[in-house]
Amino acid sequence: MKFAGAGLLALPVCFAAYGVVRLIGRVDGRYGPGPDWQAAHVVNLVGLLVFIPALVALWRSLPRTRGRDAAVVVALVGAATTVVQxxxxxxxxxxAADKAGMNEISGRFGDLPGAHLLFYVVGPPLLHLGLLALTILLRLPWWSPVLVLVGSALTIFSLDLIPVAGACLLVAMIPLARTRDRISPPPRHAQRMAVD
Incomplete structure (x- = not known):
């Protein structure tokens, strides 16, 4: 279960790192394409790819309820669509050789039927919505859902705030990463009795 806790925290850490590399890359006014662009995006991609199995591991360790199941599924859909993006x-x-070429390639993908709506508009925000629901349903400290909300909202105002948003999400998710220590599934014999 230690993997799950660390994997959950990898998401905000890598998100913050993505924001820092992005800011450094923008200093010379030539962010993307290039090593800075790739480094920033690969770092965030790694965080997402580690987060997905970690969230599944947490989900399996928790008592099952419809609300929790739904929150995890929503977060997973959000993470998966963000991975694609x-x-x-x-x-x-x-x-691409330049920014215009990158925009053209991304635009061609976005022009596929439903791609822009799913992978850019609807899908990615579901990650934050699912995390917010989990922090509430698992009755984490009041500041945990508040920080998820703040961290999620900051990037709406400016992508330059990504490092701060990542820090907010990291602090918010520390109790989530420790949830397995506080909430255990019922013993196997109790599960059998409930089924019988």
């Missing part, structure tokens, strides 16, 4: 960004960064 970042993979497209990495590929565009590899194939």
């Amino acid at each position: 970042f993979v497209v960004d990495v590929v565009a960064g590899l194939l």
Whole structure:
């Protein structure tokens, strides 16, 4: 279960690191394509890819309720669609010679039926919605859902606030990463009795 806790925290840590690398890359006014673009996006992609199995591991360790199941599924859909978005960004960064070329490649993907709506508009915010629901349903400290809300909202105002948003999400998710220590599934014999 230690993997699950660390994996959950990898998401905000890598998100914050993505924001820091992005800010550094923008200093010279030539962010993307290039090593800074790729480094930033790959770091965040790693965080997402580690987070997904960690969230599944947490989910399996918790008592099952419809609300928790729904929150985890929503977060997983959000994470998966965000992975697709970042993979497209990495590929565009590899194939394009300049920013216009990257926009053209991303635009071609976004022009696929339903792609823009699913992978850019509806999907990614579900990650934050699912995390917010989990912090509430698991009755984490009041500041945990508040920080998820703040961290999620900051990037709406400016992508330059990503490092701060990542820090908010990290602090918010520490109790979530420790949830397994506080909430245990019922013993196996109790589960059998409930089924019988």
